Amino acid sequence: MKFVKKSENTSPYIDNIFSVTSLAKKDPDGINATAGCLYDETGKMLTYDCFEETEKELTMRQKAAYASSPAGNKEYLDAITDFVLDKRVSNHYRAVATPGGTGALSMAFKLCLDAGDTILYPEIAWGNYKVMADESGYKVLNYDVYDLEDLFRKIDMVEGKVFLVVNSPCHNPLGHAYTYEQWQKILDKLNGLHKEAVLVCDIAYIDYANGDPKKYFSLFNGISDDLLVLIAASCSKAFSCYGYRLGCLIAIHNDEEFLECFANLASRYGRATWSNINNGGMLTVSKVLLEKRKDYDRELQEAKTLLKERRDLFVKQAQECDLPLYDLSDGFFATVKVSDNTERDQIHQRLMEDHIYTIKVNKGIRIALCSVPLKKLDGLAKKLKEKL
Secondary structure (H helix, E strand, O other): OOOOOOOOOOOOOOOHHHHHHHHHHOOOOOEEOOOOOOEOOOOOEOOOHHHHHHHHHOOHHHHHOOOOOOOOOHHHHHHHHHHHHOOOOOOEEEEEEEOHHHHHHHHHHHHHOOOOOEEEEEOOOOOHHHHHHHHHOOEEEEEOOOOHHHHHHHHHHOOOOEEEEEOOOOOOOOOOOOOHHHHHHHHHHHHOOOOOEEEEEEOOOHHHOOOOOOHHHHHHHHOOOOEEEEEEEEHHHHOOOHHHOOEEEEEEEOOHHHHHHHHHHHHHHHHHHOOOOOHHHHHHHHHHHHHOHHHHHHHHHHHHHHHHHHHHHHHHHHHHOOOOEOOOOOOOEEEEEOOOHHHHHHHHHHHHHOOEEOEEEOOEEEEEHHHOOHHHHOOHHHHHHHHO
16 A cells, blocks of 8 residues: 555454444443443443543643653652552652553553564453554464463463563453462573563453452562563543543562663653543642542542442343353453354354343453343343353
């Protein structure tokens, strides 16, 4: 094609999620199990009162102003790193603001990989990993999140730098989470490679996990000099403000001098790519964390309770009708097992004809429990089973 670089992918780009979501929105009587956004029991997007009230306290001039730095406002960076790391990391770290978790992942890919390098990410995963890999000419190796031995075999297959993406807990779309003991084995494997390795922790949905989901962060205090840990965090999810496009990338390493250099590279990349981060969003998040944390924690717990009620109902009814699901523990989603992707496509089409809107993933069909009220979720497992 004229005028664009020869390596550019010129095939029509159709986003699987947004295209099906737009169809679902035109069918208000249907079941919209597409978008990874929290909805309340009335079918409206769930937002946090503490976030909305704080945002209204800001003047238009404050929200319209540029951020103080391409790396993000210092108050925001201090508040968000404290929030994300939760006093678990005593090792050296640096953070930069990003447009959502996607921006953090994009930055991690671009700063650490050359064209032709290999990315390891799950066989069943968020589709945007593949889009990012394809756009930059990276090789891909996929691993089974339920099989650590498979992951370790794939790590051993990588020539040169190992670049591993792990989405846990609240895996999108499986809802899978590694235990602390499994994380320990993963870190032991990476520490023992004796060559460059980058571990990217995609924790977009971690704040909706139950128990102690950040316990494994303490393992980052004992990493080898050859291992860089990057945490890609999403305020868009944590504060239910998806359109604000706000997140951060936190780099953890033993060498503080290296981290200064990495933060400088990240700032340059951000300046050259998106220039500046949403100032109003950063001001709001930092004020919520510093001044209204108790209100936020209460509202977050209410959202987690709602998610658990939906998950418990759906899993129970799936078991009653023998609907095959991938094992899940937490998060926004559940995924129906369909091992053959051709059959999956046919089932997905039949579901839409029956006004049930879902998302196709590799070897399965994703159900966004986060967006379906309990009254519409009740009986959905049986309807899915009938279509299978």
